[in-house]
Amino acid sequence: MADLAPEPGAAALRVAVDGPDVAAPVALAEALATRLPPLGRSAVVVPAAGFLRPASLRLEHGRTDPDARYTDWLDAGALAREVLDPLGPGGSGEFLPVLWDVARDRAARAPRRPMPPGGVLLVPGALLQGLGLAFDVVVHLRVTPAARRRRTPPELAWELPAFDRYDAEVDPAALADAVVLADAPERPALVLRGRFS
Template sequence: MRPWQHGRVRAEPTTLDAVVAHVADRVLARPGGSPTRVLVDGHPSTRPEALADALVAPLEAAGRPVARVRSRDFLRPRSLRLEQGRRNPDALLDGWVDAGALDREVLRSVVERGRYLPTLRDPDTDRPTRAPYADAPAGIVVVLDGTLLVGQGLDVDLTVHLALRPDTETRRTPLEEAWTLAAYGRYRREQAPERRADVVVRVDHADRPALVVR
């Protein structure tokens, strides 16, 4: 498989293990005494949570404490996020994740207060988890996964976006979730995650990822 190139951007074939190593190296290149906050973003079919999980072991092996945080544990109450209907793409894009709480209680808190809230709300029961704050030791790496999060104003240091072509995104979206495609289309147009992310990995072929090099 030869590299794909468009203008000054090219996509180099790689492996999932190499992607993990590349992102871990980017994190470890940063000053070790300060927190580093990493966002792994992608359509649900790209499984951003899997890449985020895979980053934990190499970072811990390098001596960095890791806080693994999931955006699904910071959803707004169901009554708020579904007040415009259960299948409203604009609400999905703008109003499902409580970005303010995620930023305040996790991403800024590890820097400003030396602690963070691991979870806010149980996504299944819709009840507050009442989780206690956890300490954020020196050099902690917060690894956050989610979808539609680029452009939400989250205070992160490194953004990884798992990119799909629109036709791949459509093909991988279950019929009952087809209403979400409008949100992802608007996301690409308005937030341009492939341009804004620090690391972009094309995953149209899940077993043959390609690292975008600018």
């Protein structure tokens, strides 16, 4: 990843770290962000969870609706408009680090930030593929259905059908540039594809 350049005219290499919470995509993105500067690349982490819709929209069908979790939680348009497009070709080079404060259910009111030249943007989160988002590289953290069921806390088990549907409809492992087999978090295995292989 340190060797990949942004598209011509882009402010950053835009990387998705796609995976369920049990695979800890935010932790992986933050670990990558600390390893890139010694390799000559600045890195910024912008969690997709900062671009969830307001509770009135996100939870319109209840707090435990797996279909809503799959289709209604992430404001993909806002993530594109405020982060991915401004850092892509012809963009302003400034991004919004967070849009929505989920805990307080109100706008975060964060100021825009400039992207360091030639930097890497890491966007960790769940269910990020199949939405038409302009990522240059996608790393998918693959957790099998059996491992998801084993590792998901009981209070979040209602989300499991959303991830099953994602696997069936999007096939995120097939779309990704790199796949991390993350059934056993202490022993992840990296599978490289396309320009990485």
